[in-house]
Amino acid sequence: MPLSDIMKGVRxxxxxxxxxxxxxxxxxxxxxxxxxxxxxxxxxxxxxxPDLAILVGPxxxxxxASASRGVRLARWTYFDHIPTMSGVYAAHGLALVxxxxxxxxxxSRTMGLLSVIAHAALYQRNAxxxxxxxxxxxxxxxxxxxxxxxxxxxxxxxxxxxxxHRKGLRPRGTxxxxxVAMRLIQIQLAFMYVLSGIEKWASGSxxxxxxxxYSLSTDNYSRSDWxxxxxxxxxxxxxxxxxxxxxxxxxxxxxxxxxLWRPTRWLALVIGVLLHGGIHLGLMVAFFSFASMWGYLxxxxxxxxxxxxxxxxxxxxxx
Amino acid sequence: xxxxxxxxVMSLFLIAYLATGYASHNRQDETWGAVYRQFRWMxxxxxxxxxxxxxxxPPGSTSWLLLEGxxxxxxxxxxxxxxxxxxEDYFRWRYDRRQKVALSSxxxxxxxxxxxxxxxxxxxxxxxxxxxxxxxxIRDRTWSRRPKKRWADPEGVGRxxxxxxxxxxxP
Numbered sequence: 001m002p003l004s005d006i007m008k009g010v011r012x013x014x015x016x017x018x019x020x021x022x023x024x025x026x027x028x029x030x031x032x033x034x035x036x037x038x039x040x041x042x043x044x045x046x047x048x049x050p051d052l053a054i055l056v057g058p059x060x061x062x063x064x065a066s067a068s069r070g071v072r073l074a075r076w077t078y079f080d081h082i083p084t085m086s087g088v089y090a091a092h093g094l095a096l097v098x099x100x101x102x103x104x105x106x107x108s109r110t111m112g113l114l115s116v117i118a119h120a121a122l123y124q125r126n127a128x129x130x131x132x133x134x135x136x137x138x139x140x141x142x143x144x145x146x147x148x149x150x151x152x153x154x155x156x157x158x159x160x161x162x163x164x165h166r167k168g169l170r171p172r173g174t175x176x177x178x179x180v181a182m183r184l185i186q187i188q189l190a191f192m193y194v195l196s197g198i199e200k201w202a203s204g205s206x207x208x209x210x211x212x213x214y215s216l217s218t219d220n221y222s223r224s225d226w227x228x229x230x231x232x233x234x235x236x237x238x239x240x241x242x243x244x245x246x247x248x249x250x251x252x253x254x255x256x257x258x259x260l261w262r263p264t265r266w267l268a269l270v271i272g273v274l275l276h277g278g279i280h281l282g283l284m285v286a287f288f289s290f291a292s293m294w295g296y297l298x299x300x301x302x303x304x305x306x307x308x309x310x311x312x313x314x315x316x317x318x319x
Numbered sequence: 320x321x322x323x324x325x326x327x328v329m330s331l332f333l334i335a336y337l338a339t340g341y342a343s344h345n346r347q348d349e350t351w352g353a354v355y356r357q358f359r360w361m362x363x364x365x366x367x368x369x370x371x372x373x374x375x376x377p378p379g380s381t382s383w384l385l386l387e388g389x390x391x392x393x394x395x396x397x398x399x400x401x402x403x404x405x406x407e408d409y410f411r412w413r414y415d416r417r418q419k420v421a422l423s424s425x426x427x428x429x430x431x432x433x434x435x436x437x438x439x440x441x442x443x444x445x446x447x448x449x450x451x452x453x454x455x456x457i458r459d460r461t462w463s464r465r466p467k468k469r470w471a472d473p474e475g476v477g478r479x480x481x482x483x484x485x486x487x488x489x490p
Contacts, residue, residue, distance in 0.1 A: 021330070021333065022329070047413065047416075054417065054439060054443075055420070059439065061432070061436055061438075076364070120364075120365045120366045123366045124366065126420075127366075128419065128432060129416035129420050130416075131414075132370075132371060132373050135366065135367070135368060138366065138367065139367050142365065142367070146329065180329060180333070187337070191340065191371075193371075195344065195369065195370075195372070196371040196375065199372035199375035200374070203375045203376040205376055205377055205379075206376070206377075210466070211374065211377045212377075214377040214379055215378065217381075217463035217464075218378045218381045218463060219381040219405050219409075220382060220422060221378065223410065223411055224411065225405075225408065225409055226408055226410070227410065232466075232469060233470065235470060238470075284411060284414050284415065285373075286414035288373075
């Protein structure tokens, strides 16, 4: 094959690759997602404050346990070098500041990365108090930081506009960001569901349809005994949990295909919202449900925020 | 120029990152195992694990971790658990991270975690003015009942079992 043909092929593949990973999209969606993820980060950090001494404090439950879990391969955490509880509170307080600045969009990417590092430092100190929702929050924040997530709805954007105004320059047009963060969020969610689905598929209680019943039956995870008792104490309630089990199993296994095909995308997302809403109502899973549903925003049309703003302005002008 | 460099660097990152995610679930394979060993730092450094087997299988019981201390004169005292068992008609707003620690400690291989919990219990007991010389960890477990049994008697209680998870000397 002549070299020119090979180069042509490489160029075609690269063009597709660039279109898939790097084509510009309007920045509104990423901006809104940054704000919402920032809220989750802030809430997680605040939520850990009351238990900080026991979970990561110098006299708490920490290094031995985490070190033996496998993170010893890449173990690092600044908490190992803070000998006093006041130092631990100060470090956690600084993490909260980074979270708030990420949410507000001041030096967005830097603050986002600092938030991820602070979150991972907690995990590295004591891996046992965090769950899948925490991991999802950490990963999704990192993906957002791969693009200029503060291009809109942020202090960064406001400062930039002010600077341009002072210099007598025209305001920037509609800002755009590479699509790569959205793609990673989409892939992360699809990968998470398919892995979860495969593991559930191998479990007898998921095959028999009793998994949701047993999940709600345990006081360790149940949000409220009186809230779930109508589902657990009656035949019809059990039938509902069986439907929930089967829908969850098949939906998780096929989520990737359902969102890939545009006609079924909305169906997949609506089922996801209902399932995660139900999970959050019935089970204690921290921010797992919110972080998952947050990820669904990456499957909406990439200019959904701009469309919404246009619609709102039009509605106001007509009114 | 900067945009092209960003795309090339990011492309290399994406390939390695996604390949590591896939390889983490195919570690037994010779090729993917090698990929995972080479690039696992991308996941381990910031703890981006890809383990998503939530509720597979679902828990079949409720367990509470109880802590029992022994003082220097041989008296047995109960120590405040990481999380108290819930009572009747409960409703929880907040995810209890202490309970997550307790739930993680039941697996047989996690002796280091149980030891860490005991060490912390020693510290808390000393702070409370009741120094102890050793701490015993006890798992109080109640199995969930099968649906038909529950419908027949909603107020009933499932099978119970208490297991000692080990006794640890205080430092």
